[in-house]
């Protein structure tokens with residue numbers, strides 16, 4: 330949430346900042362701004378409401394500066410206005426901020442007695458006022474003193490008017506990654522902004538101060554001790570964070586799913602031999618995840634937000650079926666406030682694409698503090714959740730830029746399948762032959778997804794029927810219910826059509842009253858064991874005039890009068906149908922948003938990587 334970038338070096342700062350902001354825009358896009366040191370004029374600030382392209386139009390071509398900071402905002406405190414856009418300046422201090430300063434009101438009152446009054450409604454400007462009030466020429470001392478007064482989460486990049494070409498940074502809770510290159514020093518909230526300059530980067534530790542100069546990034550503790558930085562390397566290249574000929578990132582990321590799954594599954598397959606036979610089984614030795622993690626467990630809790638939580642719902646079904654251990658799935662923002670019962674025999678699995686979601690991170694910290702075992706399924710290497718979890722299973726989906734998560738979701742599903750198979754095998758609850766067979770079936774979903782992608786035009790017809798809808802329902806049972814939750818969030822977040830997901834058997838307990846003639850119902854009926862029940866539920870909505878879109882298995886016998894559209898999934902065993910069905914639902918959501926003329930990649934009010942609570 331909120332994209333931030335700082336650069337000092339030998340290139341034109343405006344070019345680096347604007348390119349960086351364009352790549353970080355998915356983190357927030359209601360307003361944007363930059364501040365640059367310019368010769369003679371000191372710090373020049375340019376801000377605008379709207380997208381980075383609107384800011385770009387205001388930045389003079391000849392803005393001569395080689396040091397500056399830039400911000401793209403997702404509003405929390407204060408509406409969308411030029412005043413509330415970052416950077417904020419108070420006296421000597423100009424800063425950009427990602428996060429929330431929780432005690433900003435009391436600080437504002439306190440600082441007003443020093444003659445400083447804010448011009449914006451933001452908590453961020455109060456942080457600028459605080460640092461300025463503590464600044465007497467030593468940036469390090471002022472920042473170190475300021476952070477002892479700040480409550481909440483923050484990542485700051487700070488310019489001091491009398492210290493040209495230097496950028497000071499500090500973070501707590503919100504991410505910052507940095508790299509030193511021949512063209513200068515760069516820091517940003519996400520690696521995608523650094524990719525065009527370097528594949529090597531380091532994650533700034535919490536509560537240390539980085540000082541960026543042209544040729545170095547010095548990191549020191551609050552007490553002034555110099556620290557070494559551990560560099561990480563990404564395997565992505567610049568093109569993995571570009572559209573590569575697709576109209577939208579979301580469309581591209583949907584099409585990247587076969588590769589994302591291959592990258593997530595294949596490195597975990599290891600040849601085992603038993604009684605002279607060879608078997609390919611999931612194995613996490615290379616991930617550093619030992620089988621002992623799964624031994625002696627009495628309970629698993631999966632906690633995450635949004636789409637990642639929906640992947641967790643599928644994980645619950647898999648663990649309970651194969652590992653035969655009770656599993657609960659909790660929304661992270663609820664889990665952390667419900668005083669959960671945790672012990673050393675509980676495994677808490679957190680799931681996050683970004684690895685920075687504030688509520689998921691807090692849930693993980695709580696789990697660790699209460700002595701539970703922790704495992705995280707994370708996409709972004711070196712992210713906070715990955716670093717703070719006892720064990721990490723990286724999905725290798727590559728950078729996900731569209732706000733609506735697609736390839737990260739199916740990669741998270743793959744992770745759950747692999748972990749469920751391995752843990753059941755390790756605990757002696759799944760025979761080796763069975764484990765090998767399921768693992769083979771999982772690998773084959775890659776081809777099945779390719780078959781679905783080849784049929785993408787077929788689903789456009791369905792979207793044409795949905796564009797005028799104002800309400801829509803997804804129904805399903807078991808795995809199909811877990812998937813209907815994901816289908817529904819995907820559709821509503823990018824099409825703005827109100828949508829709900831329902832366990833099909835639950836409809837008649839209230840929701841059926843909302844089914845009026847022509848209300849679209851997307852019925853997921855991919856599970857043969859509950860097909861007959863599902864057909865009864867479809868009859869219930871059909872009898873009330875629903876416009877039924879059926880997603881089912883090829884061999885499912887369902888009377889044609891019960892649906893308006895039928896999508897047959899490629900043949901897989903029921904257990905693996907969520908992968909192909911998910912892609913169908915993603916394509917329907919994508920096409921509907923596109924046909925409604927909406928901003929598919931950057932839907933209103935949302936942002937990727939939710940680093941505020």
Ligand code: F6R
Nearest residue numbers: 635636637681682683686733734
């Ligand atoms: C929906 C979506 C969100 C995220 C959620 C968690 O398409 O992307 O619901 O899944 O904000 O984000 P991560 O996975 O980064 O923790």
